[in-house]
Each structure stands twice: as structure tokens, then as C-alpha cells.
Amino acid sequence: MAEEKRLSKKDVVKAFWRWTFFSHANYNYERLEATGLVHSYKHIIKKLYGDDSEEYRACIKRHMQFFNTEPHIGGVIPGIVLAMEEERANGAPITDEAINGVKTGLMGPFAGIGDTLWQGTLTPILLAFGISLGSQGNLMGPLVYTLLMFGVMFPAAYICWMKGYELGKDGIEKILGGNQLQMLITGASAMGAIVLGALSSQFVTVNCAAVIKFGALEMNVQETVFDALFKGILPLGVTMLTLYLLKNKKMKATTVMGILIIIGLIGGVIGFLG
Amino acid sequence: MHITLFQAILIGVVYYLGNIGTPWLSLLGSISVVYKPLVAGTLVGFILGDPVQGCIIGAAINLPYVAFISAGGTAPQDPGLAGTVGTAWAMAAGVDPATAVTIALPLGLLGTMIWVAHMTLDVTFVHMADKAAEEGNIEKICFYHVAPPQILMFCLCVIPATIATYYGSTAVQGLIEQLTGTPLTVLQVIGGLLPALGIAMNLRAISRPGTLLFYMVGFILVQYLGLPVIAVAVLGGVIGYFYTVLLNHNSLPQVALGGTSQAVIDEDEEDF
Numbered sequence: 311m312a313e314e315k316r317l318s319k320k321d322v323v324k325a326f327w328r329w330t331f332f333s334h335a336n337y338n339y340e341r342l343e344a345t346g347l348v349h350s351y352k353h354i355i356k357k358l359y360g361d362d363s364e365e366y367r368a369c370i371k372r373h374m375q376f377f378n379t380e381p382h383i384g385g386v387i388p389g390i391v392l393a394m395e396e397e398r399a400n401g402a403p404i405t406d407e408a409i410n411g412v413k414t415g416l417m418g419p420f421a422g423i424g425d426t427l428w429q430g431t432l433t434p435i436l437l438a439f440g441i442s443l444g445s446q447g448n449l450m451g452p453l454v455y456t457l458l459m460f461g462v463m464f465p466a467a468y469i470c471w472m473k474g475y476e477l478g479k480d481g482i483e484k485i486l487g488g489n490q491l492q493m494l495i496t497g498a499s500a501m502g503a504i505v506l507g508a509l510s511s512q513f514v515t516v517n518c519a520a521v522i523k524f525g526a527l528e529m530n531v532q533e534t535v536f537d538a539l540f541k542g543i544l545p546l547g548v549t550m551l552t553l554y555l556l557k558n559k560k561m562k563a564t565t566v567m568g569i570l571i572i573i574g575l576i577g578g579v580i581g582f583l584g
Numbered sequence: 585m586h587i588t589l590f591q592a593i594l595i596g597v598v599y600y601l602g603n604i605g606t607p608w609l610s611l612l613g614s615i616s617v618v619y620k621p622l623v624a625g626t627l628v629g630f631i632l633g634d635p636v637q638g639c640i641i642g643a644a645i646n647l648p649y650v651a652f653i654s655a656g657g658t659a660p661q662d663p664g665l666a667g668t669v670g671t672a673w674a675m676a677a678g679v680d681p682a683t684a685v686t687i688a689l690p691l692g693l694l695g696t697m698i699w700v701a702h703m704t705l706d707v708t709f710v711h712m713a714d715k716a717a718e719e720g721n722i723e724k725i726c727f728y729h730v731a732p733p734q735i736l737m738f739c740l741c742v743i744p745a746t747i748a749t750y751y752g753s754t755a756v757q758g759l760i761e762q763l764t765g766t767p768l769t770v771l772q773v774i775g776g777l778l779p780a781l782g783i784a785m786n787l788r789a790i791s792r793p794g795t796l797l798f799y800m801v802g803f804i805l806v807q808y809l810g811l812p813v814i815a816v817a818v819l820g821g822v823i824g825y826f827y828t829v830l831l832n833h834n835s836l837p838q839v840a841l842g843g844t845s846q847a848v849i850d851e852d853e854e855d856f
Contacts, residue, residue: 349726501817570777
């Protein structure tokens with residue numbers, strides 16, 4: 311075997327910064343952060359597979375697949391994958407399936423958990439503080455808000471990325487041998503799904519604006535029918551329909567988005583939704 | 585107050601820099617900082633020569649967007665456009681912060697069209713990057729990842745925001761009044777529906793047995809008990825932990841029948 315191809319700390323940190331700045335530069339409805347990941351790994355892929363054009367191309371294509379997660383807390387995933395790629399380049403028997411398994415198994419849960427912590431919890435707290443100062447014309451409001459946001463999230467993201475890399479290095483034997491990775495994915499998936507339920511309950515809003523009139527009696531359909539049946543049944547139904555179209559009907563995200571827009575358009579114009 | 589073309593362009597650039605995904609200030613610096621009307625309003629105030637007034641108006645416009653979340657690639661509203669152009673209009677017209685909010689909110693709905701346009705058009709560049717991947721040309725992928733989408737994003741953001749700011753509240757306000765009523769309601773309805781796409785994409789990514797059951801638990805905890813999301817996340821962690829442990833030792837009832845837990849762990853080691 312050729313000499314060991316080891317990543318230096320500098321390589322790992324450089325990938326982190328490339329990810330931090332450019333992860334969403336080509337964000338899109340088909341592959342989301344896929345090209346962002348390849349962009350972040352550029353120097354790594356060159357270093358690890360530069361002498362083997364087959365493996366080099368395979369690695370690029372491996373990471374051109376759909377990838378989407380919360381980029382700060384979820385940075386633990388590209389961190390782990392970095393270590394896996396490093397081991398693979400040095401001859402460890404790490405398959406495409408193992409790498410894809412880590413990415414697809416963890417990205418959903420970490421998206422739910424990360425967005426809850428960052429956008430759902432930290433951001434409103436800091437904003438409440440910044441807005442109360444800012445509304446009195448105190449420029450410390452936006453300034454302190456900005457500094458605290460960077461001061462909390464950059465270290466958090468850095469720690470997650472580096473921890474992910476360490477985990478991938480230390481745990482690679484355990485992960486491949488035992489069922490620890492399966493346990494981690496199982497637990498994180500359960501937690502992630504619960505959090506996604508909470509998020510959709512809060513952020514998917516579908517309201518029926520229709521009012522049925524029986525002579526003098528006016529009946530608000532939302533309150534008397536849908537709320538009485540099951541609170542939030544409309545947003546739940548729309549989310550399930552969306553999932554069905556994506557997963558079972560294998561529709562493209564752009565197509566599904568078009569369908570949602572048409573539903574909103576028709577529902578809004580005839581006054582059923584509002 | 586009169587806004588010059590130069591000032592209007594600068595305000596357009598502030599909107600671009602804050603839009604989700606622009607790389608120049610990092611992702612965090614866009615969505616979590618310049619995208620927020622509190623910060624965007626202050627910057628617009630600087631451009632127009634009165635940062636304090638901009639800050640006050642930005643803070644007011646930010647209030648309805650405190651709980652804003654963009655998850656899974658969907659943005660239900662556009663606080664960035666509301667915070668930049670909204671603040672500029674309010675300062676030009678010299679209105680109080682409360683009126684500024686009513687001016688800005690329709691902008692936040694119109695801005696979602698810019699988001700949807702860029703998320704859709706950017707798909708083209710992924711397909712170009714696919715061709716480069718076949719050739720094994722990583723430099724080209726990195727080029728397609730940054731240059732074309734950002735030039736597109738720059739145009740999509742700066743042009744409308746500059747025009748809206750320059751021609752100002754009077755001209756565009758008339759347009760917005762025309763839109764008030766059904767068109768804005770429709771945008772609001774669509775803005776409420778689109779987050780379903782983000783959630784469903786993440787659910788599809790998890791896609792394991794029981795995912796939808798866990799999802800229902802989280803949904804009901806918020807709908808019926810009104811728990812804040814962070815409380816649900818902690819509960820979710822506890823449930824996830826026990827679920828994993830139970831899956832691993834699925835004959836746990838023996839413990840209840842008097843067996844020691846040590847024995848259970850030993851005999852079920854390879855059960856998973």
C-alpha cells in the first residue's frame with residue numbers, strides 16, 4: 311500500500327470554514343446542500359484521492375447526492391464523514407453504503423434537532439433582547455444581538471464539526487463492528503421525528519375560512535368541523551399529502567411545490583383557505 | 585426624505601447580503617443576522633443617514649418575525665425584504681414604527697416569490713455540476729456552486745429591492761393597495777402551506793419504522809398541550825433514548841418478573 315494519507319487539523323478546519331460560509335450558496339429544491347458539501351470537501355478529496363482518478367470521481371459522485379441538514383449542529387455529520395473518507399482512502403473496508411448510511415441516517419434527525427435549538431430557541435431569545443433595546447433607539451440592540459449570535463453559534467458549530475471528526479476517527483472500528491451507529495441513528499431518528507411533529511404543528515398553517523349559512527345560523531367550518539374533529543387536521547393532512555407525493559409517488563420537490571402553490575392559489579381565490 | 589438611486593442600490597445590496605445562503609457573511613451572518621429586520625433596519629438607517637431611527641423601525645418590523653423558522657429549504661415569509669425596503673419606505677414617509685409594520689408586512693409576503701424563484705432556478709446549476717462530476721472536475725463543480733447561483737441571486741434580490749426603494753412608497757404603495765385583499769391572502773395561504781414541503785423532505789430523509797408515529801406524538805404535544813418546541817425536543821430525547829434501549833433489550837419484561845437486569849443484558853447482547 312502507498313504511504314498513509316492523513317488529514318491535518320488544518321485540512322479539517324479549512325473544510326469547516328468552507329462549509330460555514332458556502333454551505334447554502336447553491337441551495338435548491340432538488341439536492342439542497344449537495345454541492346455545498348462537495349465544495350467544502352474540495353481540498354480533502356484532492357488530498358485523499360488525488361492519485362487515483364477512479365476513486366476520485368467516485369468520491370465526488372458519492373457526495374453529489376441529496377443532502378440536507380441543519381448546518382451548525384448538524385455539522386457533526388460532515389465531520390464524521392470526513393474521518394470515514396480518510397480511513398477509506400487508507401484502505402479501510404468502508405463501503406459507499408456505510409458513508410451514505412451515516413449521511414442519510416443522521417441528516418433528518420439533526421435537521422429537526424438543530425433547527426429547534428438554533429432558530430426555534432436561541433434566535434427568539436436573543437431577538438427579544440435585541441428588539442427591546444433597539445425599539446428604544448439603542449444601537450446596542452442590533453450590535454449585541456449580532457455579537458451574541460456569532461459568539462454562540464460559531465463555537466457550537468466548530469465543536470460539533472470537530473467532535474464529529476473525532477467520533478468518526480475513534481469510533482470507526484466500533485461503528486463498523488457493533489451496532490452503536492444503528493443505536494445512534496435509531497434514537498436520533500425518534501427524537502428528530504417528534505421534533506418535526508412539533509415544528510410542523512407550529513409552522514405549517516392551513517386555515518379554512520369558509521362559513522356556511524343556514525338562514526340566521528352561521529357556521530364557521532374551521533371551528534365546528536375541523537377543530538372539533540382533530541385539532542390541526544388540515545396542516546397535518548397537507549404535510550402527509552406532501553410526504554406521500556415525495557416518498558410514494560417519487561415526485562420531484564419542485565413539482566410538489568407547484569402542487570402546494572396551486573392548492574393555495576385555488577383555496578385562497580375561492581375563499582376556502584385563508 | 586428623498587432616497588437617491590445610489591442609496592436605493594445600497595439598500596438592495598443589504599437585502600442580497602441577508603438573503604438565506606449568500607456566502608459573504610457566512611450562512612449565519614445572512615439568515616440569522618442581516619436577514620433580521622432589527623439588523624437590516626439599522627443598516628438601512630445608516631445608509632439613509634439616521635441609524636437610530638432605522639433601528640427603532642427595524643425593531644418594530646422584526647416583532648412579527650421573532651419566531652420565524654426556515655426549515656428544510658422553505659421560507660414561509662421574507663423578513664429580509666420587509667426589514668430593508670419596509671424600513672426605507674417608513675423612513676422616507678416619516679411614519680411611526682406601528683405604521684411601518686403595516687407597510688412592511690405585505691413586502692414580507694411578496695418576498696417569498698423571490699425565494700421560490702431562486703430555489704427552483706438553482707436546480708439548473710446542480711445539473712451542470714452533475715456533468716462536471718462525470719468528468720471528475722471538482723474545480724468546475726465549485727464554480728457552479730458559487731458563481732452562477734450568486735449572480736442570479738444578486739439580480740433576483742438587488743433589482744426588485746432597488747426599484748421598490750427608489751420609486752418609493754408612493755408608486756409601489758399604490759400597487760400594494762391593489763394587491764390588498766385576495767392576492768395578499770393567497771400569498772399568505774401559500775406561505776403557510778410551503779413549510780409542509782420542508783417538513784416532509786426531512787421526514788422522508790428519516791424514513792424508518794415508526795417515524796410517523798413519533799411525528800404524531802410531537803404534533804399532538806404542540807396542538808393540544810401547547811408545549812414550546814424546546815420542551816418537546818427534550819421529551820423527544822428522553823423518548824428516543826428509552827426507545828433505543830428497549831429495542832436493544834426487547835425481552836425487558838423479564839426484569840419485571842424478577843430477573844436481574846444484568847442477566848437480561850447478558851443474554852440479549854446480539855439480539856438487535
